Amino acid sequence: MNEDGxxxxxxxYHGTKADLETGDFIEPGRSSNxxxxxxxxxxxxxxxxxxxxxxxxxxxxxxGRIYIVEPTGPFEDDPDLTDKKFAxxxxxxxxxxxxxxxxxxxxxxxxxxxxxxxxxxxxxxRRLAAQAAQIxxxxxxxxxxxRHAAAEVEARAWRADAEFGGCVLRMVIRGAEIEVLDSxxxxxxxxxxxxxDPRTSQSxxxxxxxxxxxxxxxxxxxxWQDGWAGTLESCVTEIGLSTEATIWMAVDAxxxxxxxxxxxxxxxxxxxxxxxxxxxxxxxxKFGELWDYGTTAL
Numbered sequence: 001m002n003e004d005g006x007x008x009x010x011x012x013y014h015g016t017k018a019d020l021e022t023g024d025f026i027e028p029g030r031s032s033n034x035x036x037x038x039x040x041x042x043x044x045x046x047x048x049x050x051x052x053x054x055x056x057x058x059x060x061x062x063x064g065r066i067y068i069v070e071p072t073g074p075f076e077d078d079p080d081l082t083d084k085k086f087a088x089x090x091x092x093x094x095x096x097x098x099x100x101x102x103x104x105x106x107x108x109x110x111x112x113x114x115x116x117x118x119x120x121x122x123x124x125x126r127r128l129a130a131q132a133a134q135i136x137x138x139x140x141x142x143x144x145x146x147r148h149a150a151a152e153v154e155a156r157a158w159r160a161d162a163e164f165g166g167c168v169l170r171m172v173i174r175g176a177e178i179e180v181l182d183s184x185x186x187x188x189x190x191x192x193x194x195x196x197d198p199r200t201s202q203s204x205x206x207x208x209x210x211x212x213x214x215x216x217x218x219x220x221x222x223x224w225q226d227g228w229a230g231t232l233e234s235c236v237t238e239i240g241l242s243t244e245a246t247i248w249m250a251v252d253a254x255x256x257x258x259x260x261x262x263x264x265x266x267x268x269x270x271x272x273x274x275x276x277x278x279x280x281x282x283x284x285x286k287f288g289e290l291w292d293y294g295t296t297a298l
Contacts, residue, residue, distance in 0.1 A: 026102065045078060056112060067104070076096070148217065163186060165185040172244070216251060216252070226291075231247060242265055
């Protein structure tokens with residue numbers, strides 16, 4: 001039974017290239033085989049439909065394998081394939097925070113042709129290359145320090161006693177054109193000013209709920225580069241279909257948190273995502289926990 005109380009009878013399958021045996025467990029909390037950086041997945045995945053692509057496209061050497069598995073705890077629809085890509089859950093794909101027990105292996109499954117597999121890999125590689133280009137635009141600590149120093153000079157020209165009070169960054173993606181802009185807030189007594197990147201303005205997004213608290217620098221937040229990259233990864237399909245996308249980042253270093261807001265404009269539709277990186281764990285407000293970057297226990 002899934003977490004909504006609906007009964008899914010299975011059987012359930014998990015595609016991989018790992019060589020496992022009946023009685024073994026596939027557990028959450030392991031390092032991901034996909035994407036940027038070293039992260040841990042809070043979930044394990046299964047399908048009630050034979051996951052041939054999962055076996056054929058999995059990382060590692062050797063043949064793809066499809067195991068018959070049984071969930072040992074509650075499970076839910078996989079949000080990456082439910083509503084986000086397809087209405088409902090036609091692929092019958094699920095995720096769980098509890099281990100999957102291997103109860104057998106499907107030996108006689110029919111895979112795709114070598115040409116189909118190569119075409120799928122080529123498409124995946126193009127998406128990963130675009131994603132890598134976006135991740136490469138995440139600034140370094142040295143670049144952020146230079147930006148901060150320039151903002152301090154401007155703020156102290158306003159008031160000699162101006163103190164840094166937080167920042168909001170944004171990444172603007174227009175196809176292959178990517179730029180990172182920032183606005184930094186400074187205070188003097190009861191007054192405050194924003195020192196903006198010359199290419200930007202003070203405009204702010206519609207934050208979910210009230211505007212987030214601002215404090216400290218982004219480089220003071222745990223796993224900030226991984227969390228930024230993970231936000232890009234979680235949106236790569238939609239960003240690829242957008243004519244323009246903006247990722248806003250409100251930094252609250254005192255709470256070890258970054259609030260991410262993604263606004264995307266497309267030819268046919270626009271969409272938004274709200275995520276938070278808190279103590280190294282990236283969470284989507286709608287889809288729940290995505291990845292743990294190793295700074296806390298799962």
